[in-house]
Amino acid sequence: MKVTPIVLQDLSQVLYVVRSATIEDGAVIARILSEVGREGIYIANEGAYMTPEQQSLVLSHLNPEQHLILVAEQNGAVIGTLEMVRGVFQKNAHTANFGMALMPSARGRHIGEGLLRAAHEWAQATGIEKICLSVFSSNTGAIRLYHRMGYHEEGRRRNQYRLGNEFVDEVFMSWYLPPRSVT
Numbered sequence: 569m570k571v572t573p574i575v576l577q578d579l580s581q582v583l584y585v586v587r588s589a590t591i592e593d594g595a596v597i598a599r600i601l602s603e604v605g606r607e608g609i610y611i612a613n614e615g616a617y618m619t620p621e622q623q624s625l626v627l628s629h630l631n632p633e634q635h636l637i638l639v640a641e642q643n644g645a646v647i648g649t650l651e652m653v654r655g656v657f658q659k660n661a662h663t664a665n666f667g668m669a670l671m672p673s674a675r676g677r678h679i680g681e682g683l684l685r686a687a688h689e690w691a692q693a694t695g696i697e698k699i700c701l702s703v704f705s706s707n708t709g710a711i712r713l714y715h716r717m718g719y720h721e722e723g724r725r726r727n728q729y730r731l732g733n734e735f736v737d738e739v740f741m742s743w744y745l746p747p748r749s750v751t
């Protein structure tokens with residue numbers, strides 16, 4: 569299922585929209601992921617992740633019961649994205665993993681919270697029961713957001729990534745969705 573576009577207010581009361589990504593968003597999503605990757609401290613990929621064409625191809629083949637790609641848009645520009653993927657086997661179809669990234673100018677205004685709330689609604693509607701992520705232990709801003717949204721640490725792989733000269737842990741976090749009410 570697709571997420572119905574939602575209009576929200578950031579911390580400065582500026583409106584932004586969270587919506588499902590379209591094929592036309594492939595280029596901007598590829599650019600955001602590449603630019604955030606090039607910052608070198610937040611996500612695993614370094615620079616080029618997918619070409620715009622590859623990202624558009626992913627969007628054109630997306631199974632809406634399995635895979636969600638959202639964008640946040642403000643003042644007519646896409647400034648962030650979230651991707652959530654459900655487990656592909658019967659054994660893990662009750663789980664999903666996600667990653668997200670905002671352009672630097674959009675951070676710190678709780679826009680990430682709006683993206684994640686919309687992803688939670690999709691997960692609830694598709695019957696997912698547990699949402700998982702991994703984050704660098706040095707990414708205190710992201711971890712603050714995940715704690716605020718109810719996520720808890722499940723474990724960590726020590727010194728799993730090296731950011732420059734510093735080793736950081738990969739922290740695994742998860743959140744269990746409330747059971748669906750039967751009507």
Ligand SMILES: CC(C)(COP(=O)(O)OP(=O)(O)OC[C@H]1O[C@@H](n2cnc3c(N)ncnc32)[C@H](O)[C@@H]1OP(=O)(O)O)[C@@H](O)C(=O)NCCC(=O)NCCS
Pocket residue numbers: 604610611667668669670671672674675676677678679680681702703704707708709710712713
């Ligand atoms: C992580 C991210 C998605 C969070 O979204 P967000 O909308 O910035 O989240 P919030 O505004 O709730 O900020 C979360 C915390 O980041 C910190 N923060 C504040 N301003 C910030 C800024 N300009 N840049 C980074 N972090 C900031 C604060 O500690 C804040 O928590 P607080 O509001 O409780 O004090 C976003 O900051 C981002 O894209 N960061 C770079 C990529 C990344 O880390 N992706 C996640 C990988 S697991």
